[in-house]
Structures are given as structure tokens and as C-alpha cells.
Amino acid sequence: MAQQIKEYHLAWDALSGHSKDDGWRTIRVSKAGTCILMAGRRFPGNEEALLVGFSSVTIPATEKLPEGHGFEMLSVHLNGDNRTWVALTRKESGNFELFAEMVSDVVGVIDFASTEGEAEVLRAFTRRVRSWQEFMKKGPQALGPEAEIGLIGELIFLGELLVCSNPKIKAIESWVGPLNGIQDFEIGIGAIEVKTTLSSMGFPAKIGSLEQLDDSIRKPIFISGIRLLQSESGYNLPELIASTRDLMREELEAGIVFTNRLLAAGYIDSHAHHYSRRVSLDKLRLIEVDNEFPRIIAGNVPSAIRKVMYEIDLDRVQGRDLDLPTAFNKLGVE
Numbered sequence: 001m002a003q004q005i006k007e008y009h010l011a012w013d014a015l016s017g018h019s020k021d022d023g024w025r026t027i028r029v030s031k032a033g034t035c036i037l038m039a040g041r042r043f044p045g046n047e048e049a050l051l052v053g054f055s056s057v058t059i060p061a062t063e064k065l066p067e068g069h070g071f072e073m074l075s076v077h078l079n080g081d082n083r084t085w086v087a088l089t090r091k092e093s094g095n096f097e098l099f100a101e102m103v104s105d106v107v108g109v110i111d112f113a114s115t116e117g118e119a120e121v122l123r124a125f126t127r128r129v130r131s132w133q134e135f136m137k138k139g140p141q142a143l144g145p146e147a148e149i150g151l152i153g154e155l156i157f158l159g160e161l162l163v164c165s166n167p168k169i170k171a172i173e174s175w176v177g178p179l180n181g182i183q184d185f186e187i188g189i190g191a192i193e194v195k196t197t198l199s200s201m202g203f204p205a206k207i208g209s210l211e212q213l214d215d216s217i218r219k220p221i222f223i224s225g226i227r228l229l230q231s232e233s234g235y236n237l238p239e240l241i242a243s244t245r246d247l248m249r250e251e252l253e254a255g256i257v258f259t260n261r262l263l264a265a266g267y268i269d270s271h272a273h274h275y276s277r278r279v280s281l282d283k284l285r286l287i288e289v290d291n292e293f294p295r296i297i298a299g300n301v302p303s304a305i306r307k308v309m310y311e312i313d314l315d316r317v318q319g320r321d322l323d324l325p326t327a328f329n330k331l332g333v334e
Contacts, residue, residue: 004029004030004104004107005100005103005104005107007029007030007039008029008039008048008050008100008103008104008107009100011027011029011039012039012041012048014027015027015039015040015041016041016046017041017043017046018043018044018046019043019044019046020044021043021044022043022044023042023043024040024041024042024043024049024051024076024078024087025040025041025043026038026039026040026041026051026078027039027040032052032107032110032111032113032114032121033114033115033117033118033121034055034056034118035052035053035054035055035110035114035118035121036052036053036083037050037051037052037053037107037110038050038051038052038053039051040087042087042089045092047089047090047091047092047094048089048090048096048099048100048103049087049088049089049090050087050088050089050103050106050107051076051078051085051086051087051088052085052086052087052088052110052121052122052125053081053083053084053085054083054084054085054086054118054121054122055083055084055118056118056119057084057118057119057122058084059075059084059086059122065086065126065129066126066129066130066132066133067133068129068132068133068136068137069093069094069136069137070090070091070093070094070095070098070099070136071088071089071090071091071094071099071102071129071132071136072088072089072091073086073087073088073089073126073129074086074087074089075087086122086125088102088103088106088129095140098140101268101270102132105128105132105268106125106128106129106132109124109125109128109256109259110124110125112124112252112256113125113256124256127256127260128260128263130260131259131260131261131263131264132263134178134179134263134264135263135264135266135268138266139266142271142274142275143266143267143271143274143275145277147266148237148275148277149196149197149198149228149279150194150196151237151265151266151267152196152228152237152240152279153194153195153196153224153226153228154175154177154184154194154196154265155237155240155241155244156196156226156240156281156284157184157185157192157194157224157226157284158171158172158175158185158244159243159244159247160284160324161174161185161187161324162244162247162248163247164324164325164328167251167254168247168248168250168251168254169251169253169254169257171254172248172254172257172258172261173257174186174187175261177194177265178261178262178264178265178266179261179264182209182211182212182217182218183212183218183221186218187328187331187333188328188331188332188333189218189219189220189331189332190215190218190219190220190221190222190330190331190332191218191221191222192221192222192223192224192286192327193212193213193221193222193223193224194223194224194226195223195224195225195226195314196225196226196227196228197225197226197227197228198227198228198229198230198279199227202313202315202316203225203227203313203314203315204311204312204313205223205225205311205312205313205314206309206310206311207295207296207308207309207310207311207312208309209307209308209309210296210297210298210301210305210306210307210308211297211298213289213293213295213296213297214295214297214298214299215289216297216298216299220288220289220290220330220331221288221289222286222287222288222289222322222327223285223286223287223289223314224284224285224286224287225283225284225285225286225287225314226281226283226284226285227281227282227283227284228279228280228281228282229279229280229281229282230277230278230279231278231279231280232278233278233280234278234279234280235278235279235280236275236276236277236278236279237267237272237275237277238269238272238275241262241267244258245258285314285321286321286322286323286324286327287314287317287319287320287321287322288319288322288327288330290319292318292319293317293319294312294317295312296308296310
């Protein structure tokens with residue numbers, strides 16, 4: 001992929017210039033199946049773009065294409081060409097290095113999907129850009145320490161799901177935390193919220209809203225409490241991601257969706273060197289949130305209270321720890 005993005009850099013350099021007129025300058029770079037991939041610049045702004053040409057699919061006029069901080073995706077018409085062209089374009093305010101990384105990533109996804117036909121290429125292209133849209137909302141910097149530990153915990157629990165899920169795509173699609181889900185996993189009729197700590201004294205679990213533990217919305221709800229230990233013999237976040245990917249190596253679709261979820265969670269491979277902290281799993285608990293569980297929800301506070309954030313010590317929560325098969329049975333899944 002490094003060689004291919006170098007070709008885009010060279011093409012963008014060759015196309016750079018000035019023009020007062022609206023329009024495009026393009027250079028064909030490669031093919032992905034029957035799709036044409038071109039580097040381009042949009043004028044009068046001289047912004048870089050990736051253009052993908054489709055001969056057998058169209059985009060409905062009513063479809064809203066993704067747009068994020070520093071980039072936009074749009075349907076364009078090129079004079080003398082009757083293909084459907086979709087452009088991923090840097091905005092004037094967008095960071096070029098990050099946009100180039102985005103193009104490199106998206107081109108890889110397009111190549112990967114090209115054997116499935118043009119409709120799948122367009123679907124994968126759009127879905128990947130939407131994941132970048134979520135990533136940009138969180139900011140392009142590396143995850144902070146708390147978010148890093150939170151993601152490690154969610155991946156540990158996802159690994160538990162993958163072991164007992166078939167097909168694997170079901171487990172990946174249940175991971176909705178990166179998509180701003182109320183809980184981290186939506187499974188069957190209920191949900192599972194993952195809380196992770198490095199603390200050896202108590203288990204502080206931050207609850208971010210009145211809805212997070214409210215089983216009037218989805219029921220049943222479980223909390224998975226994951227305690228980690230810092231350990232030089234353990235794994236870091238990139239290694240955990242690699243081992244998680246290995247669990248779904250036989251399922252192409254699962255791998256694609258997993259990578260999209262990681263991006264939406266704020267992780268990109270180019271930031272891997274930031275995540276050097278090594279941990280190991282000390283304990284994993286699974287507790288049902290029932291009427292005896294300590295929680296603050298809309299049903300037990302005055303109606304004038306609209307927003308609440310609070311902390312529970314899971315070590316002080318009474319209740320029987322469940323295993324995953326028992327939880328699955330309660331969630332209505334096999």
C-alpha cells in the first residue's frame with residue numbers, strides 16, 4: 001500500500017496548479033476490479049482528491065454522502081465520461097497528511113472489496129468513509145490513557161464473544177460502543193456494558209448517563225467488569241487488536257466491519273507506537289443489572305433531573321457472577 005499512496009502523491013504534485021474556474025484535473029492511477037481509481041485536484045481550491053469511477057452502479061440523488069472534519073465525499077460528473085464518479089476530497093481546512101493516510105486506507109478497502117463487484121465496492125467505500133467520519137469527530141490524535149484502557153477492555157470482551165459466536169460477524173456487529181451506542185454491546189433483546197479498571201483497590205465504574213443502566217429501554221442489561229494488571233509479560237493494544245483479528249481470519253466481512261469499528265473508536269494503525277503500555281487480564285465479571293443493582297435511572301429521580309454522571313464501586317455490588325452462556329440464554333440468543 002505504501003507504493004500505491006506514493007503514486008497518489010506523485011499524481012497530486014503533477015496536477016497542482018491554479019485556476020479560477022470550477023472543475024477537476026485527474027490522473028488515472030489504478031483499477032479495482034472494473035472500477036477506475038484516479039488521483040485528482042478540485043479547482044479553484046486546488047484540493048487533493050481520490051476519484052472512483054463505476055460503470056454499473058448509480059447513487060440516488062437523495063443519498064447523503066459522508067462529510068467530516070477536513071474532508072467530504074461527493075458524486076461528480078466528469079466531462080466526456082458517462083461513469084458514475086465518487087470523489088473523496090480534502091477540504092481547504094483539512095490536514096493533508098491525515099487526508100493522505102485516509103486515502104491510503106480507503107484504497108486498500110476498495111481493493112479488498114473489488115472481487116465482490118461494483119456494488120460492494122461502493123458500499124465498502126462509503127462505509128469506510130463513514131468510519132473516518134466518526135474518527136474525525138473524536139479528533140485525529142491518539143487515544144488518551146483512559147480511552148486506551150477502555151478499548152482494551154471492550155476488545156477483551158469482544159474476544160470472549162468471538163470464541164462462542166458463529167458466524168463471527170454477529171459478535172462484531174453487536175459491538176456498538178464505537179457508534180455511540182448507549183451500551184457497548186447490543187446482543188439479542190438486551191445489552192452488555194463493559195467497565196475496565198487498572199485499580200487494585202476497589203473497582204470504580206463510571207456511568208455516563210441515566211440511560212446506560214436503564215433496562216426499560218433494553219432488557220436484560222449486564223455489566224462486565226474487567227480488571228487489568230500492568231505487566232511487562234502482557235500485551236499492548238496493537239497486539240490485542242492483532243490477536244482479535246486472528247479470531248476472525250476466516251470471515252472477510254467480519255474483518256472489514258471490525259476495522260471500521262476500530263476506526264470509529266478512535267484507533268488507527270499509524271498511532272500504534274503510542275500504545276506501549278502492557279497489561280494482562282486479572283479478572284472478568286459478568287453481573288446482571290436487576291432491581292437490586294445500585295443505579296440511577298430516569299425512573300428513580302425527579303423528572304426535572306435530565307442528566308447524571310456517577311461512579312459505582314463494582315467490588316461492593318452484591319450479586320452472582322454469571323458465565324457468558326447463561327447471559328446469552330437470558331439475552332435470548334444461542
